[in-house]
Amino acid sequence: MISNRHFSILELVPIAPSSISTHHLQQKLLERDFDISIRMLQRDLQSLYEQGCFGLEKDTRSKPYGWSINAQWRGGNAKVMGSEVAEHYLLLEQLLPQSVPSDVKRSVHIKAEQALKRFNGYVPDWLSTLPRPLLKMNIDTQLIEQIEHAIKYKRAVSADLYRVLYDEAHWLKFAELSFYNLVEQGGVLMAQFMVGTLHDKCYKMPVYRMRNVHILQKTRREPSTEQLKSLRSAINKGMSQEAIELIVKVPIHSTVNQGFIELGDLTDKQQIDDKNVLLTYQTIDTEQLTDELFKCAHWLEVIKPEKLRQRITTKLKAATANYL
Numbered sequence: 043m044i045s046n047r048h049f050s051i052l053e054l055v056p057i058a059p060s061s062i063s064t065h066h067l068q069q070k071l072l073e074r075d076f077d078i079s080i081r082m083l084q085r086d087l088q089s090l091y092e093q094g095c096f097g098l099e100k101d102t103r104s105k106p107y108g109w110s111i112n113a114q115w116r117g118g119n120a121k122v123m124g125s126e127v128a129e130h131y132l133l134l135e136q137l138l139p140q141s142v143p144s145d146v147k148r149s150v151h152i153k154a155e156q157a158l159k160r161f162n163g164y165v166p167d168w169l170s171t172l173p174r175p176l177l178k179m180n181i182d183t184q185l186i187e188q189i190e191h192a193i194k195y196k197r198a199v200s201a202d203l204y205r206v207l208y209d210e211a212h213w214l215k216f217a218e219l220s221f222y223n224l225v226e227q228g229g230v231l232m233a234q235f236m237v238g239t240l241h242d243k244c245y246k247m248p249v250y251r252m253r254n255v256h257i258l259q260k261t262r263r264e265p266s267t268e269q270l271k272s273l274r275s276a277i278n279k280g281m282s283q284e285a286i287e288l289i290v291k292v293p294i295h296s297t298v299n300q301g302f303i304e305l306g307d308l309t310d311k312q313q314i315d316d317k318n319v320l321l322t323y324q325t326i327d328t329e330q331l332t333d334e335l336f337k338c339a340h341w342l343e344v345i346k347p348e349k350l351r352q353r354i355t356t357k358l359k360a361a362t363a364n365y366l
Contacts, residue, residue: 061108128157204251220262289345
């Protein structure tokens with residue numbers, strides 16, 4: 043699945059012979075509200091490069107490496123899309139989450155329509171037999187339209203936010219919020235916003251945890267670059283969100299080890315036998331991280347930190363008790 047971040051990376055990489063360094067690309071991504079480390083950006087670029095279907099090229103003649111898009115890949119004067127590129131656009135449209143912003147879906151759909159013409163209107167057999175997702179997330183399109191309208195016209199809003207505080211759920215009324223971006227994260231549409239008129243922190247929260255959005259006759263607040271760096275998840279359980287070193291044991295062929303699920307900034311990987319590896323991450327201790335680890339608990343083991351391991355153990359014991 044191509045994330046919204048990957049779309050932005052490919053959009054910001056210039057067409058050859060121009061090129062861009064990783065550090066310069068990181069600065070441009072920050073302007074689009076993607077505050078990621080150099081190591082993570084390098085992994086993203088290398089992954090897109092190795093897939094070989096996005097025209098990404100790497101100039102290794104000197105450091106830092108220069109990144110560019112092959113001038114012929116984006117079509118140039120060519121009137122017919124190559125079959126390999128066409129197949130990738132059709133696959134991308136099938137895998138695209140429903141929660142991504144409408145402009146991204148529209149762009150992919152246009153390319154997919156062009157790709158379908160390449161095959162005379164018939165989807166290749168291997169694409170038509172792909173399994174469909176078993177679960178679908180209901181999206182409140184009216185709510186998303188209200189948030190997009192507020193962002194486009196720089197308007198403040200009032201809204202109810204669903205918060206879980208010390209294991210008790212509440213809908214809390216916020217008199218003024220300033221939405222400034224919608225991003226897709228792990229298949230979930232997240233809204234980024236500031237609270238009130240004085241609080242300097244920036245937050246992000248799943249759109250499905252919002253309701254009763256009303257657009258106000260007031261201009262929204264605009265976050266500064268420094269405030270954007272303060273972006274934090276507003277879905278914790280009232281606990282402090284501290285930086286931790288996370289060590290997990292996973293199977294070699296797992297989605298985590300293959301990089302399809304990111305648990306933070308990967309800093310170390312050690313193969314401990316012919317079936318398992320130890321992965322070390324620098325990450326933030328959040329409810330969202332705990333839930334992600336719990337979902338994988340039948341094949342993923344948390345080694346460190348001990349308090350997070352105990353949290354998963356407590357959840358597993360409670361789940362087991364329900365089925366005895």
